Amino acid sequence: MTVITGITRGGVEWTPSFVITIDQERCIGCGRCYKVCPREVFTLIDRDDLDTIEDDDDFDDAPGMVMHLADALDCIGCAACSRVCPKGCLSHQPSAVAA
Template identity: 45%
Template sequence: MTGAFLTRDGSNWMPEYLTEIDGTTCIGCGRCFKVCSREVMHLYGVDDAGEILGICDDEDEDEDFDGELNRMIMVVDQAGRCIGCGACARVCPKNCQTHGAADKVVA
């Protein structure tokens, strides 16, 4: 790798941007959201058929989408905010995230 990305000490570094979270594997635990300083992903409600119902708002923790809520998952809804630090991948208990090297991910 050549010097497009460097750490403070000048070492080469390649950011790995979060590109996707597998909704069939994600358990909606929120660990990734808690460590992300950039609000790249948010918790969404899912119905029995696997359809995304909408964002689960922090202000209304009892939101059940008119009884349709089956479970919750994390969804990458602000991918452009990701800085490629990898904190989310380190805390995910299900390894359900996909990351792409900065030199391969389209802006």
């Protein structure tokens, strides 16, 4: 598989690591990832609005806000969000070059 790569001004090749998922059970809604992200990837939502994990009783009881992937395809793979997340919620991986 050929993955997407970039090149620095100094000519060094690097491999972007794109955000794939947020562990919303671990997320504390601190907003650090949102603030550091240069793109429109994240949005904060109310936990009550989550419908994907509504069967998890413990999680349903957790109060407040939680981060959500609004547009994962807008990610440029800089991984800054994971450097600032205090809970290790975000997972990343390189992406294949589109055929």
